[in-house]
Structure formats: structure tokens, C-alpha cells
Amino acid sequence: MKKIILAAAAALLTTIGASAQDKGDWTLGPTLNIYAHTGDGAVVGIGASARYNILDALRIEPGLTILCQNNCSIDLNVDVHYLFDVAPSWKLYPLAGLSANDIFGWSCGINLGVGTDYAVADRWNLSAGLKYRIQTARFARNPFIISLGASYRF
Numbered sequence: 001m002k003k004i005i006l007a008a009a010a011a012l013l014t015t016i017g018a019s020a021q022d023k024g025d026w027t028l029g030p031t032l033n034i035y036a037h038t039g040d041g042a043v044v045g046i047g048a049s050a051r052y053n054i055l056d057a058l059r060i061e062p063g064l065t066i067l068c069q070n071n072c073s074i075d076l077n078v079d080v081h082y083l084f085d086v087a088p089s090w091k092l093y094p095l096a097g098l099s100a101n102d103i104f105g106w107s108c109g110i111n112l113g114v115g116t117d118y119a120v121a122d123r124w125n126l127s128a129g130l131k132y133r134i135q136t137a138r139f140a141r142n143p144f145i146i147s148l149g150a151s152y153r154f
Helices: 002-014
Strands: 025-037 043-055 059-067 072-082 082-086 090-101 107-119 124-135 144-154
Touching: 002 082, 025 059, 025 107, 025 124, 043 144, 072 107, 107 144
Parallel strands: none
Antiparallel strands: 025 043, 025 144, 043 059, 059 072, 072 090, 082 090, 090 107, 107 124, 124 144
16 A cells, blocks of 8 residues: 555656746656654655645645655645745745654654755755644654755756
């Protein structure tokens, strides 16, 4: 089942076109996520995310992360960002979203957090974020997730 979900999510993320900060634009890029407060110490995951601007200041970000600690796990999430222009190359955003993962057995969750994007070139952005996840699994801890990433506008 994990392989089917992973293959479907990877196919979805790789077939999406990409671009940045205007309504209708797409971006695509890699992410590195660090899950803290899991009960097993920090867990590192590698993944990808796509971003679609619904409005100039509102975007949706589906993402997929693969975590390999004791057993490999997957983390699927969809977040909504409301963008604030701080400077011409710098944006801040609060985020809220939903997730599903098998980190502690299958669980759904709610994501709440903040993030920032910094344009390092015409088509490249660097991103950083911090989110708190409230999970439904009975014995799961609610992790803090530190995200670092890059994205490319097409």
C-alpha cells in the first residue's frame, strides 16, 4: 500500500508544471524536513512540494516527504499560505493545512505554522518554515516540523 501511495504522489508531483507569485502560477522543488518532538529524537525526511497561486497572495502547497528512521514512512500534506510582501525579494506567510502519514501508524493531522520565501535569482526561491502538527493517532506525539527547501518557477 505504501508503494502505491508513494508512486501516485510522486507521479502527481512530477507531472505538475511550475511558476511563482502571480495568480495561476506554479513552482516545484525539493524539501528537507526535520521532525522534532517525535519521541524518537529528531527524524529527517526528504521530499518535494509544488505550489499553486490561487490568488496573488494566496497559494496551496501539496507536499510529499519520505522519512527513513527505523522503517521508512511517508508524510502527505496540503497547506494553504497567505503571502505578505516584506521586501521585493522576501515574503512571509502563515500556514494552515491537513496531513496524512504513517509515522506512528496511519494518522491524520492539522498543520499550523509560519514560513518565509526569499528570491535568490529570477526563478529560484529558498524557503524555510516551522509548523506544529496536531495528529489523531492515539499514541502519537504532535511534532514540530522544520522545513528547508528551494523552488523553481517555470
